[in-house]
Amino acid sequence: MSTATIALGNTRIQRSPAQTTQIYLKEAKYEFLKYLRLRMYTISVLTFPIMFYILFGLVLNSKESIAGTRVPVYLIPSYGTFGVIAASLFATAAGLASDRGLGWLQVKRASPMPPFAYFTAKIFTSFVFSTIVVLALFALGIAFGGVRMNVGQFARLFGTLVAGSLPFSAMGLALGYFTGPNSAPPTINLIYLPMSFCSGLWVPFMFLPAIVKKIALVLPPYHLSQLALGVVGAGTHESAIGHWEALAAFTMICLGIARIGFQRDQEKMYG
Amino acid sequence: MALARATVLGDDANTGKRINNCELAPVPREELKMIATLEQAHVANSAGTDAIVAGLDGVNKNYGDVRALCGVNFRVRAGEVVALLGPNGAGKTTAVKLLLGLLQPNAGKVRVFGGDPTNPENRMRTGAMLQVGRVPETLRVREHIDLFSSYYEKPLSLTEVLAAAGLEKLSDRKFGELSGGQRQRVLFALAICGNPDLLFLDEPTVGLDVEARRMLWDQIRRLVGKGKTVLLTTHYLQEADALADRVAVINKGEIIAEGTPAAIKAHTAGKKIRCITKLTIDVLRGIPGVTEVKEDREAVELHTGEAERVVRELLARDPNLAGLEVTTAGLEEAFLALTQEKNGNDGN
Numbered sequence: 001m002s003t004a005t006i007a008l009g010n011t012r013i014q015r016s017p018a019q020t021t022q023i024y025l026k027e028a029k030y031e032f033l034k035y036l037r038l039r040m041y042t043i044s045v046l047t048f049p050i051m052f053y054i055l056f057g058l059v060l061n062s063k064e065s066i067a068g069t070r071v072p073v074y075l076i077p078s079y080g081t082f083g084v085i086a087a088s089l090f091a092t093a094a095g096l097a098s099d100r101g102l103g104w105l106q107v108k109r110a111s112p113m114p115p116f117a118y119f120t121a122k123i124f125t126s127f128v129f130s131t132i133v134v135l136a137l138f139a140l141g142i143a144f145g146g147v148r149m150n151v152g153q154f155a156r157l158f159g160t161l162v163a164g165s166l167p168f169s170a171m172g173l174a175l176g177y178f179t180g181p182n183s184a185p186p187t188i189n190l191i192y193l194p195m196s197f198c199s200g201l202w203v204p205f206m207f208l209p210a211i212v213k214k215i216a217l218v219l220p221p222y223h224l225s226q227l228a229l230g231v232v233g234a235g236t237h238e239s240a241i242g243h244w245e246a247l248a249a250f251t252m253i254c255l256g257i258a259r260i261g262f263q264r265d266q267e268k269m270y271g
Numbered sequence: 272m273a274l275a276r277a278t279v280l281g282d283d284a285n286t287g288k289r290i291n292n293c294e295l296a297p298v299p300r301e302e303l304k305m306i307a308t309l310e311q312a313h314v315a316n317s318a319g320t321d322a323i324v325a326g327l328d329g330v331n332k333n334y335g336d337v338r339a340l341c342g343v344n345f346r347v348r349a350g351e352v353v354a355l356l357g358p359n360g361a362g363k364t365t366a367v368k369l370l371l372g373l374l375q376p377n378a379g380k381v382r383v384f385g386g387d388p389t390n391p392e393n394r395m396r397t398g399a400m401l402q403v404g405r406v407p408e409t410l411r412v413r414e415h416i417d418l419f420s421s422y423y424e425k426p427l428s429l430t431e432v433l434a435a436a437g438l439e440k441l442s443d444r445k446f447g448e449l450s451g452g453q454r455q456r457v458l459f460a461l462a463i464c465g466n467p468d469l470l471f472l473d474e475p476t477v478g479l480d481v482e483a484r485r486m487l488w489d490q491i492r493r494l495v496g497k498g499k500t501v502l503l504t505t506h507y508l509q510e511a512d513a514l515a516d517r518v519a520v521i522n523k524g525e526i527i528a529e530g531t532p533a534a535i536k537a538h539t540a541g542k543k544i545r546c547i548t549k550l551t552i553d554v555l556r557g558i559p560g561v562t563e564v565k566e567d568r569e570a571v572e573l574h575t576g577e578a579e580r581v582v583r584e585l586l587a588r589d590p591n592l593a594g595l596e597v598t599t600a601g602l603e604e605a606f607l608a609l610t611q612e613k614n615g616n617d618g619n
Binding site for chain 1: 372403410419424445461471
C-alpha cells in the first residue's frame with residue numbers, strides 16, 4: 001500500500017540560544033549589507049524623498065504654509081511616510097520574489113537556516129533604511145528648513161514613521177509571494193505610487209478631490225501619514241487610535257497572505 | 272556484469288485517479304501519523320543495520336498534469352557516490368528536491384537518515400548545491416560562507432572551506448564579480464561548509480568550460496575521499512563515470528537502469544564512425560556490423576557496435592578514405608537503447 005509522507009511535526013534542532021541569536025544577527029547583518037551595497041536600492045529609496053524635500057520644502061515654498069503648518073515642517077511627515085513605504089516595500093517584496101523565483105530561497109530552505117530568520121532579517125533591513133530616511137529628512141529640516149520642535153516631538157515623529165515600516169514590510173512579504181522576479185518591481189510601483197498619491201503624500205491631503213479623499217480612507221499610507229502629521233499638529237485631527245487600528249489590521253491581513261504564500265511555496269516547482 | 276533493471280512499483284491499492292499509471296491517492300492523516308511513528312520506532316530499533324541514508328520508495332510526483340516522477344525506487348547508501356544520470360527534464364532535480372524536503376511527493380515515501388526530509392535535524396547533516404538563477408551579488412564570498420556556516424552545528428573553518436572549494440584568492444570578491452566557474456565553486460562551498468554527512472550536487476558543472484569542470488571534479492573527489500555520501504545528478508555520462516560508484520539512469524520520470532559506470536558504459540557501447548568516402552550508402556549498409564548510415568554534408572556517419580571491424584572493412588574497400596572519426600554514441604542514443612530494452616522486457 002502506498003503511503004504519502006507527512007512532516008512529523010517540528011522536531012527542534014538542539015541549538016543553544018546563543019547560536020540561534022547569532023544566526024539571526026548574521027542573517028540581519030548580511031541582508032542589510034546586501035541592500036546597502038546595492039546602488040539601485042539605496043538610490044531609489046533614499047534619494048527620492050530627500051530630493052523632493054529639498055526641492056519642494058527647502059528651495060521652493062519654504063516660506064509658505066499648508067493650513068497653518070510651515071511647509072518644511074509639513075513635508076517631513078509627508079515625504080517621510082513616502083520614504084518609509086518605499087524602503088520597506090523594496091527591501092522585502094523585490095528580494096523575496098527574486099529569491100523565490102530564481103532558486104536562492106530554496107538553497108536557504110535546504111539548509112538548516114531557521115525560516116523565521118530570513119523574514120526577520122528583511123523586516124530589520126526595512127527598519128534600518130526607514131530610520132536612515134527619516135533621520136536624513138530631520139537633518140535637512142533642522143539645518144536648512146528652520147524646523148524647530150522639541151525632542152519629544154522629534155522622538156514621537158521618528159517612532160511613528162519607523163513603526164510604520166512594519167505594515168509595509170508585511171505588505172512587501174505578501175507581494176513577494178505572489179509576484180515573479182521580473183514582475184515584482186513594476187508591480188510594486190504600480191501599487192504604491194498611486195496609493196501614495198491618493199493618500200496625500202505628494203499633493204497635500206486637503207487639496208485632493210473629494211472622491212480621492214474617500215478612497216484614501218482605505219489606504220494604509222493615508223493612515224500612517226495622518227499619524228505622522230498629527231505629531232506636528234497638521235493632521236485632520238481624527239482619533240489616532242483609528243489610524244493605528246487600520247494599520248494593525250492591514251499588517252495582519254498582509255501577514256496572513258504571506259503565510260498562505262509561504263505554505264503554497266512548499267509545493268511549487270521552480271525552473 | 273548484469274545491469275539491474277528498475278521496475279515500476281505496482282500498487283495494489285486502487286484508490287484515486289490514475290494519471291499514466293501513477294496513483295494520486297492520499298492516505299488519511301491519522302493513519303499516516305501512526306504509520307510514521309511506527310516506522311520511526313522501527314528505524315530506531317534497527318539503527319546500524321540499515322546503511323541506507325536516503326531513499327525514494329515508490330514515489331510519484333506530478334506538477335498538475337505533468338508527471339515528473341513515476342513509481343521511483345532509489346536508494347543512497349552510506350559512503351557511496353551515486354550519480355543520477357539523465358537528460359534534461361528526466362526528473363533528476365525533482366528527485367533531489369524531494370530528498371531535500373523542498374517538495375512533497377504525491378505518493379510514496381521519501382526518507383533521509385531514516386526520517387522525514389523536512390525534519391530540521393536532517394538538514395544539519397546535509398548540504399546541497401542546487402541550480403540557482405541568482406545569488407545575492409553584493410555579498411562577498413567569505414560573507415556568504417560565513418552566513419551559511421552559522422546555520423550548522425560544527426561547520427568547517429573559513430580557511431578549510433575556501434581551500435576545499437579552491438577559493439582562497441577570492442575570499443573578498445563580491446559574488447557579482449565572479450566568473451561562472453568561480454560562482455559554481457562558491458555554491459559548492461556553501462554545500463560543504465557545514466561538514467555534512469550527505470551531499471546533494473544537482474548538475475554541479477553545467478555551463479562550465481572543460482577546465483572549470485575538471486577542477487570541480489577534483490574538489491568533489493577530494494571530499495569523497497573523506498567518506499562522505501554524495502548524490503550527484505548530471506546529464507554527462509563522462510561526469511557520472513568520473514565521480515560515481517554507482518549510476519542510476521533516469522528518463523521521463525522513471526529509473527530505467529542501475530549499475531556501475533562501467534556497466535552503463537558497456538551498455539551504451541555504440542560508436543559513430545564518420546568519414547569521407549566514395550563508397551555509396553547501399554554498399555555501406557551492406558557492411559557487416561553497420562546498424563545505420565546517415566549522410567552528413569560531404570561525409571557519411573555510420574552507427575555500429577563493432578567499430579574496429581567496420582573500420583577495417585572501410586579501409587580495405589576504400590584506401591582513399593579521409594576524415595576518419597570514431598566517437599562514442601551520444602547519451603540520447605544510449606537512453607533510446609535502454610528504454611527500448613526496458614519496454615521490450617516489461618511488455619512480455
